[in-house]
Amino acid sequence: GNSVTQMEGPVTLSEEAFLTINCTYTATGYPSLFWYVQYPGEGLQLLLKATKADDKGSNKGFEATYRKETTSFHLEKGSVQVSDSAVYFCALSPSNDYKLSFGAGTTVTVRA
Amino acid sequence: DTEVTQTPKHLVMGMTNKKSLKCEQHMGHRAMYWYKQKAKKPPELMFVYSYEKLSINESVPSRFSPECPNSSLLNLHLHALQPEDSALYLCASSRLLSSGHPSYEQYFGPGTRLTVT
Numbered sequence A: 001g002n003s004v005t006q007m008e009g010p011v012t013l014s015e016e017a018f019l020t021i022n023c024t025y026t027a028t029g030y031p032s033l034f035w036y037v038q039y040p041g042e043g044l045q046l047l048l049k050a051t052k053a054d055d056k057g058s059n060k061g062f063e064a065t066y067r068k069e070t071t072s073f074h075l076e077k078g079s080v081q082v083s084d085s086a087v088y089f090c091a092l093s094p095s096n097d098y099k100l101s102f103g104a105g106t107t108v109t110v111r112a
Numbered sequence B: 001d002t003e004v005t006q007t008p009k010h011l012v013m014g015m016t017n018k019k020s021l022k023c024e025q026h027m028g029h030r031a032m033y034w035y036k037q038k039a040k041k042p043p044e045l046m047f048v049y050s051y052e053k054l055s056i057n058e059s060v061p062s063r064f065s066p067e068c069p070n071s072s073l074l075n076l077h078l079h080a081l082q083p084e085d086s087a088l089y090l091c092a093s094s095r096l097l098s099s100g101h102p103s104y105e106q107y108f109g110p111g112t113r114l115t116v117t
Helices: none
Strands: A003-006 A011-014 A019-021 A023-026 A032-038 A044-050 A056-059 A062-065 A075-077 A086-093 A106-111 B004-007 B010-013 B018-025 B031-037 B044-050 B053-057 B064-070 B073-079 B087-094 B112-116
Touching (some): A003 A086, A011 A019, A023 A032, B018 B031, B053 B064, B073 B087
Parallel strands (some): B010 B112
Antiparallel strands (some): A019 A075, A032 A086, A062 A075, A086 A106, B018 B073
């Protein structure tokens, strides 16, 4: 079946630190990969996506590259801000299905 | 307009009450979804509507009853809920592809935080 594994949180960082959240997946075929962000008290927002191998998704200073050889889609940001404090979900949609499979979520707290 | 709106933002209801959650989108999307999210967990898919018809019911108890009155609106009718149904209920929408399948790119609303007492 399809599944997503992301690093356990919580992650606590200082402002301007480098952030990496690891995400690996299991899927047949060529899934599309996503990072969603959920700020406190809000719904999910699509942060970035990649639909094929070697694609790089980027948005708001965040980046993730679709690595088929390592079945990974790690999220990175070079310099985090307090406003980046949120829960981050890695997700996939299989090539033959639109259902999203989510990882467990990683809570990130950025301290000033 | 890339927004999905949901009302109410918060809802407290007793186990004998009947209430409804509402969702609206004006992006022209023809697929709409209901998800349930418990605290510190990822969302769980409940229902999917395509072209205003129910296409997926993920074995959700009958005390949850979805309705899609038109292409912009999605309701979730609640009756005789249990305390364990307390959660954040998220609505989402997406395009339908030429194949008739929903696009993988879903847009989420802010959710309704439901408490069942």
